[in-house]
Amino acid sequence: MENKAVIEISHLYKSFGTVDVLKDFNLNLFEGENLVLMGKSGSGKSVMIKCLVGLMEVDKGSIKVLGKDISKLKQNELDELRTDIGFLFQGSALYDSMTVRENLEFPLRRHSHNSEKKTEALVKEALDNVGLPDTIDLMPAELSGGMQRRIALSRALILKPKIIIYDEPTTGLDPITAKEIILLMMNIQKKYATSSLIITHDVDCARVISNRMILLLDGKDYAEGSFNDLAKSDDPKIKAFFK
Amino acid sequence: MGNKSLLLVSVTGFILGLVFTLQSRPTLMEFGAVSWMPSMISISIVREIGPVIIALICAGRIGSSIGAELGSMKVTEQIDAMEVSGTNPFKFLVVTRILAATCMLPILVIIGDFVALIGSAIIENTKGDVSFLLYFNQVFEALEFTDLLPATIKTFFFGFAIGLVGCFKGYNSKKGTAGVGKASNSAVVFTSMLLFVLDFIAVFITDIFYN
Numbered sequence: 001m002e003n004k005a006v007i008e009i010s011h012l013y014k015s016f017g018t019v020d021v022l023k024d025f026n027l028n029l030f031e032g033e034n035l036v037l038m039g040k041s042g043s044g045k046s047v048m049i050k051c052l053v054g055l056m057e058v059d060k061g062s063i064k065v066l067g068k069d070i071s072k073l074k075q076n077e078l079d080e081l082r083t084d085i086g087f088l089f090q091g092s093a094l095y096d097s098m099t100v101r102e103n104l105e106f107p108l109r110r111h112s113h114n115s116e117k118k119t120e121a122l123v124k125e126a127l128d129n130v131g132l133p134d135t136i137d138l139m140p141a142e143l144s145g146g147m148q149r150r151i152a153l154s155r156a157l158i159l160k161p162k163i164i165i166y167d168e169p170t171t172g173l174d175p176i177t178a179k180e181i182i183l184l185m186m187n188i189q190k191k192y193a194t195s196s197l198i199i200t201h202d203v204d205c206a207r208v209i210s211n212r213m214i215l216l217l218d219g220k221d222y223a224e225g226s227f228n229d230l231a232k233s234d235d236p237k238i239k240a241f242f243k
Numbered sequence: 244m245g246n247k248s249l250l251l252v253s254v255t256g257f258i259l260g261l262v263f264t265l266q267s268r269p270t271l272m273e274f275g276a277v278s279w280m281p282s283m284i285s286i287s288i289v290r291e292i293g294p295v296i297i298a299l300i301c302a303g304r305i306g307s308s309i310g311a312e313l314g315s316m317k318v319t320e321q322i323d324a325m326e327v328s329g330t331n332p333f334k335f336l337v338v339t340r341i342l343a344a345t346c347m348l349p350i351l352v353i354i355g356d357f358v359a360l361i362g363s364a365i366i367e368n369t370k371g372d373v374s375f376l377l378y379f380n381q382v383f384e385a386l387e388f389t390d391l392l393p394a395t396i397k398t399f400f401f402g403f404a405i406g407l408v409g410c411f412k413g414y415n416s417k418k419g420t421a422g423v424g425k426a427s428n429s430a431v432v433f434t435s436m437l438l439f440v441l442d443f444i445a446v447f448i449t450d451i452f453y454n
Binding site: 089111 | 312315316320321323324325327328329330331
């Protein structure tokens with residue numbers, strides 16, 4: 001990839017008490033690519049993305065998103081930057097006291113000054129994108145896990161972000177629904193030309209969607225390359241990921 | 244938050260008025276002081292029993308609900324989702340709830356006090372042949388501005404405490420769903436204790452100013 005980097009993480013350190021979770025972790029996400037970050041459970045993937053969006057402070061190192069060092073941003077500047085980042089949470093994180101419509105309207109009402117008509121049109125477009133136009137007035141509790149994940153994806157996309165971060169997008173879903181979500185992610189990437197950082201330990205998901213992969217091991221970016229290159233590696237630590 | 248507590252507060256106030264009058268009547272009759280009933284009931288309900296009982300009821304109803312709601316939002320990453328979408332969850336979730344609790348509690352206490360007096364008037368009407376008009380005439384004759392003002396001011400602080408503790412416990416809940424229950428429970432327990440402390444401080448300050 002020769003495109004410019006939209007996320008640059010350099011020499012990132014993060015520990016909790018005496019436990020070092022991230023130790024000299026480095027990552028670059030380039031414009032328009034799908035980068036998969038793979039690692040074992042508890043390897044620090046979720047900590048890394050929480051640091052990336054400013055939900056956690058880093059101990060050492062720098063994180064630049066769209067050229068801006070997030071540790072140097074004021075709260076309002078960070079909030080502004082966050083509108084360029086869509087985030088799909090592992091558990092969907094839909095606001096359970098709001099309907100699907102209100103969930104989707106929430107970011108629109110807080111960050112754009114659209115008319116009611118325009119807001120309604122954007123909500124409908126977002127639901128059409130994920131193939132769930134009939135769920136508009138349902139509550140999240142009335143939806144299946146797969147449907148919740150799709151609605152969460154449409155909410156993440158509604159402000160047309162430049163970067164999307166997927167935290168374990170297929171975890172907890174049956175194989176058919178997981179495939180549907182992967183296809184949806186690919187379609188969205190094509191349609192909106194977003195840059196995607198996908199955190200997963202689902203090898204099938206990584207194989208289908210990744211342009212490039214980084215393996216996170218012992219808090220470090222242990223290996224980097226295409227899916228095929230890494231899958232063919234003789235390193236037993238890398239092989240363990242693809243078994 | 245306020246309208247959903249209205250029925251509970253009204254029923255509690257009504258029964259409080261009924262029971263308080265029924266329990267006090269025999270003792271006052273013994274001393275031939277039953278005509279003091281409206282004054283005694285109104286002053287004790289408006290000054291002390293109404294605000295404290297209704298605040299405790301609301302601590303259970305509103306404080307636990309805030310604690311559980313924010314706690315569950317925290318463990319299901321809804322608060323993180325809000326923050327990541329560029330919205331300050333503290334302003335959106337915490338400030339609004341504290342403000343609502345602070346504004347609604349005085350209104351609920353006034354309604355609860357009034358319903359308690361209706362309950363008391365019903366007992367006086369049926370047991371002592373006191374008309375509602377006479378009962379409420381005596382009530383308003385006995386009550387003074389110095390009874391109403393400090394009692395109403397302290398209910399703002401009670402409401403603030405209920406909102407603040409509920410939000411704090413919910414917002415800082417940890418350890419999954421077990422943490423949600425713990426947050427809700429400790430919100431009620433801590434608020435209840437805090438209400439008595441605040442009540443003591445309010446009564447102490449009132450005593451300095453008015454006596």
